[in-house]
Amino acid sequence: MGLTTSLTNAVSGLRVNQDSLDILSRNIANSGTPGYHKQANTIVDYNSQSSSYARTVGATRAFNTSLQTYYTRQVSDTANSGIQASYLDRLQGFLGKPGTAGSLDTLFTGLQNSLQGIATSPDDYTARSQAVTSAQNMVETLNRLSGTIQGMRQETEGQIASDVHNLNGMLNSLSEVNGRMLDLGMTGGARAALLDQRDRLVSSVAEMIDVRADYRPDGTVALMTRSGVGLLDNGVSTFSFESAGSLSPNATFDATATDSEVGKMMLTTPSGLTIDLVAHGVLQGGELGGLITLRDKTLVEAQAQLDEIASNLALAFSTNQKAGSATPAGNPPGLDLDLTSMQPGNDILLxxxxxxxxxxxxIVNTKDAFDYTDATGQKVIGVDLSNGSAARDALQSKVPGLRFDSTGPTNLRVLDDATNPANAVVIKSGVSRTTSTGVRDAGLGFDLFVDQGNAGFTNNLDTDPPQKQGFAARISINSEVLADNRLMVQSTTGGTLGDDGRAKHVIEQLKNMKFVSGGDPISSSGQFQLSGSLGEMISQVVGFQGSTVNAALTKRDDRQLTLDTIVDQMDSEYGVNVDEEMARLMELQNAYAANARVVSIVKELLDALFAAT
Structure with missing residues (x-):
């Protein structure tokens, strides 16, 4: 090997050492930088007829495509469960835990106890006043919780708007990174830094919305949702959000755009195609997906449960039940049911x-015909009962086996059918349930709890929306009772204050009157069905919300644990181990010293050679 070859080899070694030291210094300097991927020097051997030496061709960056893809998905899922758990944990704080002061079950127990006090001493002003106060506490709590839920729904809209703005910014930044990655004159270090920025942006986008990333050989990345909608490729899609403003309990999502009363989130592709992300079910994860689920499902169901409690509370106080009377002699056996006081939403139980x-x-009195079996196995039929003769014909086809008749517009007759002795149909009981139209002279039931404008609550299904929807936000105490608490016991004008009949009637109703939430279980699929007495339904709501929160917190913790495990693995593959880098530094120092020594010796030999000539 000649002196020139030795000098060339040593100098190339010094250059490689210098490039390696540059990369090593970057690794150590960024050892604590989030999202930094450690780099390594790529060295190749160059061989010719006269010499062989090493040279660097740039820095390589630690990267595992499958690990990165798994990480991106888990970031999206963790953000989704995290935002839902955060909201639900706050909601549980507002609802209160079972048995605690201010919780619905505690307030309801207080109302029942105050009614027992009236039943014991109906002429006691203090007992009546306490009962009115207990009723007011129930109303105020239902109003407050309803307002809280709508406030949280409104909050989700504000957060959606903010996330959409940030998401557009991140996608545009990612598009710029893609453009710069196509610069072939970029240094290896600059390219590696740009790739780090790319991965940080992809992770940030994944926190907002579920994405699938396609990492290209040239360093660019394409993004699409898990449902297959493109976000970034040859152009950038743009998100937009049109807020609905203030949300009320009646403002709900509908797949038909003209009927939806909540904010709309749209996506416009580079080609100009506009997609309604919510209506088409595009969002399957990320913080935005969690916010949409909260706004349109979780919090709406919580409001519906409060509405069930409010409506059943009103009905338990205002309902008068009248058993059917046996058909007169000479008629087929059966029952005559009185429809005189029947109002929209009132019903008949057979x-x-x-x-x-x-x-x-x-049988529910409504102009909206329906027919289904509820969660308890009871058949529910919607029929207009304003005219018994017309109702007779409508019911005959809906309840095979029973025979319906009528003696006039205010009568519905239900008859046994013994035509088939082996499968005889026998009427066992029939009750018409009507809502009291006032506080006196309208039965033992009275409308203590009323709708806006002191209007009676009948659970009318013919209004749009149905009267029950949002009732928890509107329920109030009848102004007449607030002005005169004697009405808590006086069911008739001039009646004695010592009459405990009304109090006992309401206590019995609260104990034995049964309710079932929602409508057709098929159309209410996925929603928790409440059933039982009012007290049982309140317990079910409190228990359901508690279990929902616990499930959400557990899901969040599980996903966070999985994400932490992936991050640890990424740290192992991508992260900088300072001890290893320092050991590498010693190796480079030794190699540098050896190459420098060779250069020095070659210089001495060349000097001696030139001096001799």
Whole structure:
């Protein structure tokens, strides 16, 4: 090997050492920088007929495509569960834990106890006043919780708007990074830094919305949602959000754009195609997906449960039940049901047996015809009962086996059917349930809890939206009772204050009157069904919300644990180990010293050679 070759080899070694030291210094300087991927020097051997030496061709950056893809998905899922858990944990704080002061079950127990006080001493002003106060506490709590839920829904809209703005900024930044990655004159260090920026942006986008990243060989990245909608490729899609303003309990999402009363989130592709992300179910993860779920499902269901409590509370106080009377002699056996006081939303309960097997039917007074079986197995039929003769014909086809008749517009007659002795149909009971129209002279039931404008609550289904929807936000105490608490016991004008009949009637209603939430279980699929007495339904709501929060917190913790595990693995593959880098520094120092020594010796030999000539 000649002196020139030795000098060339040593100088190339010094250059490689210098490039390696530059990379090593970057690694150590960025050892604590989030998202930094450690780099390594790429060295190749160059061989010719006269010499062989090493040279660097740039820095390589630690990167694992499958690990990065898994990380991106988990970031999206963790953000989704995290935002939902955060809101639900706050909601549980507002609802209160079972048995605590201010919780619905505690307030309801207080109302029941105050009614017992009236039943014991109906002429006691203090007892009546306490009952009115307990009723007011229930109303104020329902109003407050309803307002809180709508406030949280409004908050989700504000956060959606902010996230959409940030998401557009991140996608535009990522597009710029893609453009710069195509610069072939970029240094290896600059390219590696740009790739770090790319991955940080992809992770930030994944926190907002579920994405799938396609990492290209040239360093660019394409993004699409898990449902296949493109976000970034040959152009950038743009998100937009049109807020609905203030949200009320009646402002709900509808897949039909003209009927939806909540904010709309749209996506416009580079080609100009506009997609309604919510209506088309594009969002499957990320913080935005969690916010949409909260606004349109979770918090709406919580409001619906409060509405159930409010409506059933009003009905338990205002409902008068009248049992059907046996048909007159000379008529087929059956019952005559009085429709005189029937209002929209009032109903009839029938119990009958077919071949010895008991069946139940609830007939609701409404112009909206429907027919389904509720969560308790009871058949529910919607029929206009304003005219008994017309109702007779409508019911005959909906309840096979029973025979319906009528003696006039205010009568509905239900008859046994013994035509088939082996499978005889026998009417066992029939009750018409009507809502009291006032506080006196309208039965033991009275409308203590009323709608806006002191209007009675009948659970009218013919209004748009139905009267029950949002009732928890509107429920109030009848102004007449607030002005005169004697009405808590006086069911008739001039009645004695010592009459405990009204108080006992309401106590019995609260104990035994049964309710079922929602409508057709098929149309209410996915929603928790409440059933039972009012007290049981309140307990179910408090228990359901508690279990929902616990499930959300557990899901968040599980996903966070999975994400932490992936991050640890990424730190192992991508992160800088300072001890290893320092050991590498010693190696480079030794190699540098050896190459420098060779250069020095070659210089001495060349000097001696030139001196000799």
């Amino acid at each position: 119990t009958y047996s077919v071949g010895g097997v008991d069946k139940r039917v609830r």
